[in-house]
Amino acid sequence: MRKVSLVILALGILPHLWAQQQEEANPDTSWKTQYRESAPRINDLVHTKLDVKFxxxxxxMNGKAWITLAPHFYPTDSLTLDAKGMDIQKVAIVKGGSTQTLKYKYDSWQLNINLDKTYKGGEQYTVYIEYTAKPNEVKVQGSAAITDAKGLYFINPKGEEKDKPTQIWTQGETEATSVWCPTIDKPDQKTTNEFIMTVPAKYVTLSNGKLVSSKNNADGTRTDDWKMELPHAPYLFFMGVGDYSVIKDSYKGKEVNYYVEKEYAPVAKKIFGNTPEMMGFYSRILGVEFPWVKYSQIVGRDYVSGAMENTTATLHQESAQQDARELVDGNGWESTIAHELFHQWFGDLVTCESWSNLTLNESFANYSETLWDEYKYGKDAGDAQNFGDMQGYIQSHSEKKDLVRFYYNDKEAMFDAVSYNKGGRILHMLRSYVGDSAFFKALNLYLTTNKFKSAEAHQLRLAFEEVTGKDLNWFWNQWYYGAGHPQLSIDYAYDDAAKKVQVTIKQTQAGDNAFILPIAIDIYTGAEKVRHEVWIKDKEATFFFAYDKRPDLVNVDARKTLLAEKKDNKTLENFIHQYKYAATYLDRREAIDFASKNQNDPKAQELMMLALKDKYFGLRSFAISKLDLKNDAVKKQAEPILAEIAQKDPKAPTRASALSALVQFNNGIYKSLFTKLVNDSSYTVAGTSLEALFKLDSAAAVGEAKRLVKYPAKGKLVESLTTIMIKAGSENDFDLVAKAFDNMPISQAKFNLLPTFCQYLTVVKDTEKVKKGVDMVIEFRDALAAYGLVPYVNNLLTGVVKKKEAANAPAEQIEYIKKKMESTEDKKGF
Structure with missing residues (x-):
């Protein structure tokens, strides 16, 4: 699963704070002494067959289930199944062609069945259950990553919401499959399955495995039979139903399908079309061919948890569906597509045996994004992805949490920046330490040894030790079973008389714990470098390196793979040399960052101008964002470069960054450029240009906005359109403004617009319009309630109330807003 926090950047830290807030708010701390062991295996799932109608x-959902099991080792005469909130009509044992009713107890959570006899270890039996699943009536707490856990979701089932499709989809992780399918809902179980779904004939279906038959019925329905012949965990079961276009692709003769709403059929391959290449890439580096019979991806409305790696049938939230103009800015969902695909090996083929070991699923999927970007778009792109994820972990302030965590308040708390971001960076360090060949060979050994099974982190260690011949307990104890990360202060002292440079590295993190860090230190003289491999084992380490000529640069952590916060006390001259000659993404980024803080220095200005033309577009944008345009010298040098970037850069987001910078010049000469680019094919460039035009000529911008608001718009453009309509418009424009805001999907742009939209509501006088606007704000709030958004939105609405009160607005408006602030949707998410 890839969390929505990785999509909504402004909310990125909230999911990680969610678990911390839950633990802090809970007065019961008994969980701190409750060891979270792997679920005991009394009975093992063998095969699950469902026949369902909706x-x-x-x-x-009315279901019939045939569940085949066998005692794991010890004989047993009973069976406990997870079955949440169901009506159970019948429980029986299958005997040949007949069934024999069994006695059972059911508490609406677990189904305890007395079997017809004592079964020996490995002796198979099949139970039959008739039941009705009532997902909307089940109260199950989710998490920030998994915003509720009712398992089965009916989207607009009666067709009452205009312009919204009717869909059904399931979400099993962590243990919500048991809301719609009686099972042993634990990650250390594996089973094959067959799902038979009867649906209105106008809809298509998707499930695990392969569609083996499809039969039209006389009553206008169709029955589809899906078979999954290889075992996988119950939380990976999936059913999807809806009016989709199915775009067909292939990989080595296997079906690769993309289920999208019909509007997006023409661009489906532009969104998902790299999937076969990804499958080939991952198969090659792992030495394990894509293990399943097919791979489909489906987009679900109202799914806000990013995406979910159901075996052979990944579910994506609707943000995946981007139109052609959005894709001009780049495929914003590509990392998620890569992430979920990698789960088909790490998580699906080999599954974490307990949620404590979630790193075996999510850390790998997170790191796969770096691997894909590095392969497809170059090392700078991979390094940029890696750095961004490292910052996500550091900013989450999760230093006290182990990666493998045997003590937690709730299993959902495991889905955080440690399991994802930190775990991915630990894999990056491990790859750097053992080398690419050993790294991927060890992954191959881990996968082939544990395929179709569950595993714990020590099994990963054993695979690496077998391949490398190294004892890696120190690495696992430090990074997998320990917490935190090093904070380093690095100092240099040159002794020209002795011809030596002293490098002192201090670990400044709290506590006495010192991290063991194997790192590379490069000594540069001009373009020539000498690499020294060293180990840091103490809180303070000092190294001496001889030289004939004073080095131009001593580059600590030369590979730039270390998970750490660094205060690197180099000079500007050192950083300039680093930018020019060390040349990795992080080398250059660090240099730009340092120079940006010293822009009164002509040498720093020179570096900033050089960075504006960096080979990697992300660093060009970073340099633009760091320009001090209040500095006349910087402003004069940067202007022609920015103007050229705004018009000619091959990357739309970088052109938009340059346009944002040009606004600060307040120069009427750019009006024609801004006016021209409001019609750019890129939503980001068009939206940024419209905002730029507004600052130069608000009347012209409002005219353009009123023209453009009549046409489809997304992303930055709809954000800019709505903002300008609000700032310059009147209550007469409410319908246009409200429609634009309401049509925005859950996104960064909509989050950015919340304060402005709420400010607009303070000047709207019509009570019905105020209510309508408030309802839209509340709908967005409740969609992301589990992410900690409620206090933030309620604070905005409190500001609306205060201004309404100050303006003596009708009491009906004020009371309506207060009432809405007090209510939070029970569903908290989907």
């Missing part, structure tokens, strides 16, 4: 009017 009641759209009630959002129920």
């Amino acid at each position: 009641d759209y009017s009630k959002s129920y």
Whole structure:
């Protein structure tokens, strides 16, 4: 699963704070002494067969289940299944062609069955259950990553919401499959399955495995039979139903399909079309061919948890569906597509045996994004992805959490920046330490040894030790079973008389714990470098390196793979040399960052101008964002470069960054450029240009906005359009403004617009319009309630109330807003 926090950047830290807030708010701290062991295996799932029909009017699912199991080792005469919130009509044992009713107890959570006899270890039996699943009536707490856990979701089932499709989809992780399928809902179980779904004939279906038959029925329905012949965990079961276009692709003769809403059929391959290449790339580096019979991806409305790696059938939230103009800015969902695909090996083929070991799923999927970017777009792109994820972990302030965590308040708390971001960076360090060949060979050994099974982190260690011949307990104890990361202060002292440079590295993190850090130190003289491999084992380490000529640069952590916060006390001259000759993404980024803080120095200005033309577009944008345009010398040098970037840079986001900078010149000469670019094919460039035009000529910008608001718009453009309409418009424009805001999907742009939209509501006088606007704000709030958004939005609405009160607005408006602030949707998410 890839969390929505990785999509909504402004909310990125909230999911990680969610778990911390839950633990702090809970007065019961008994969990701190409760060891979270792997679930005991008394009975093992063997095969699960379902025959289901959906009641759209009630959002129920009527099911028949045939579940084949066997005692794991010890004989048993009983079976406990997870079955949440169901109506159970019948429980029986299958005997040949007949069934024999069994006695059972059911508490609406677990189904305890007395079997017809004592079964020996490995002796298979099949139970039959008739039931009705009522997902909307089940109260199950989710998490920040998994915003609720009712398992089965009916989207607009009665077709009452205009312009919204009717869909059904399931979400099993962590243990919500048991809301719609009686099972042993634990990650250390593996089973094959067959799902038979009867649906209205106008809809298509998707499930695990392969569609083996499809039969039209006389009553206008169709029955589809999906078979999954290789075992996988119950939380990876999937059913999807809806009016989709199915775009067909292939990989080595295997089906690769993209289920999208019909509007997006023409661009489906532009969104998902790299999937076969990804499958080939991952298969090659792992030495394990894509293990499943097919791979489909489906987009679900109202799914806000990013995406979920159901075996052979990944579910994506609707943000994946981007139109052609959005894709001009780059495929914003590509990393998620890569992430979920890698799960088909790490998580699906080999599954964490407990949620404590979630790193075996999510850390790998997170790191796969770096691997893909590095392969497809070059080392700078991979390094940029890696650095961004490292910052996500550091900013989450999760230093006290182990990666493998046997003590937690709730299993959902495991889905955080440690399991994802930190774990991915630990894999990056491990790859750097053992080398690429050993790294991927060890992954191959881990996968082939544990395929179709569950595993714990020590099994990963054993695979690496077998391949490398090294004892890696120190690495696992420090990074997998320990917490935190090093904070380093690095100092240099040159002794020209002795011809030696002294490098002192201090670990300044709290506590006495010192990290063991194997790192590379490069000594540069001109373009020539000499690499020294050293180990840091103490809180303070000092190294001496001889030289004939004073080095131009001593580059600590030369590979730039270390998970650490660094205060690197180099000079500007050192950093300039680093930018020019060390040349990795992070080498250059560090140099730009240092120079940006010293822009009164002509040498720093020179570096900033050089960085504006960096070979990697991300660093060009970074340099633009760091320019001090209040400095006349910087401003004069940067202007012609920015103007050229704004018009000619091959990357739309970088052109937009340059346009934002040009606004600060307040120069009417750019009006024609801004006016021209409001029609650019890139939403980001068009939206940025419209905002730029507004600052130069607000009347012209408002005219353009009123023209453009009549046409489809997304992303930055709709944000800019709505902002300008609000700032310059009147209550007469409410319908246009409200429609634009309401049509925005859950996104960064909509989050950015919240304060402005709430400010607009303070000047709207019509009570019905105020109510309508408030309802839109509340709908967005409740969609992301589990991410900690409620206090933030309620604070904005409190500001609206205060201004309404100050303006003596009708009491009906004020009371309506207060009432809405007090209510939070029970569903908290989907």
